[in-house]
Amino acid sequence: MVRKVISAFEKGYSWFLGTLNHISGLPLLALRIYLFPIMLQAGWKKFAAFESTVNWFGNSLDLPFPVLMVVLAGLSEFVGAILLLLGWFTRLVAIPLMVTMLVAAFLVHGDNGWLITSDASSWLAGERVIEADKKRDEIIDIVREHGNYRELTSFGRITMLTNGMKLAITYFVMLLVLFCFGGGRYVSVDYWLSKGLKRWKGTDDERKQNFT
Numbered sequence: 033m034v035r036k037v038i039s040a041f042e043k044g045y046s047w048f049l050g051t052l053n054h055i056s057g058l059p060l061l062a063l064r065i066y067l068f069p070i071m072l073q074a075g076w077k078k079f080a081a082f083e084s085t086v087n088w089f090g091n092s093l094d095l096p097f098p099v100l101m102v103v104l105a106g107l108s109e110f111v112g113a114i115l116l117l118l119g120w121f122t123r124l125v126a127i128p129l130m131v132t133m134l135v136a137a138f139l140v141h142g143d144n145g146w147l148i149t150s151d152a153s154s155w156l157a158g159e160r161v162i163e164a165d166k167k168r169d170e171i172i173d174i175v176r177e178h179g180n181y182r183e184l185t186s187f188g189r190i191t192m193l194t195n196g197m198k199l200a201i202t203y204f205v206m207l208l209v210l211f212c213f214g215g216g217r218y219v220s221v222d223y224w225l226s227k228g229l230k231r232w233k234g235t236d237d238e239r240k241q242n243f244t
Contacts (some may be wrong), residue, residue: 035228057216057223061119063206064215068117071129075110078102105132108181116210119220126211130204135219137200148199150192 082102090098090108108128115125145158152165172190175181215222 056195057219060187060210060213060216062114063210064119064122064220067203067206068113071109071116075108075113076108078106078109104128106134108132117224119215120221120225122215123211124209124223130207130211133200133207134214137197137204141195141197141200144150144194144196146198147194147196150194161194161196164194168192 060209085102085106086098089095089101095101108125109132111123112129115121116129127203144160147154147157147158150161150164150168152162154161157165170192171192172181174191175184214220217223
């Protein structure tokens with residue numbers, strides 16, 4: 033009796049995993065759709081404000097060949113966003129985007145800590161967050177004294193942007209998943225191109241066998 037129950041469970045679980053396998057591409061599609069507007073906007077902004085971005089790369093970030101760096105970063109983000117949405121060369125596209133996110137995380141946001149907004153109660157709060165929290169409290173006091181605090185905060189509480197590395201690392205992890213697993217089954221150009229290539233190779237092998 034116990035063996036039958038275990039066998040039935042194994043069959044049911046195998047069926048469950050097989051069903052999940054058919055929808056395994058959906059979370060990868062969700063990642064690609066989520067990253068598309070973020071990367072597209074980042075690339076577009078670099079070209080829209082090209083001169084100021086070059087100056088920032090060269091003077092503030094001390095990067096060599098700032099013009100080349102801006103062009104490479106902008107193209108990898110703008111073109112990469114389109115290819116990510118299509119699921120085309122997903123793994124290859126993820127590589128320069130991951131590099132860009134690491135540069136952004138550690139070179140641009142690294143000194144700002146982890147958090148992106150002021151929250152001194154967080155165990156991840158550093159000196160910048162604690163200082164920003166104090167400034168936020170001062171702003172709140174001024175607003176309460178000279179303005180309608182309830183109306184001005186009707187869309188949300190007042191906060192300070194600390195610009196930490198949290199988002200850049202989050203995007204890196206998302207890209208790392210796409211690098212490891214690709215664009216996804218059924219929902220990417222990569223999948224259908226790979227399927228067509230395998231079919232073409234199979235047909236070609238059959239032709240060679242028939243010829244020999």
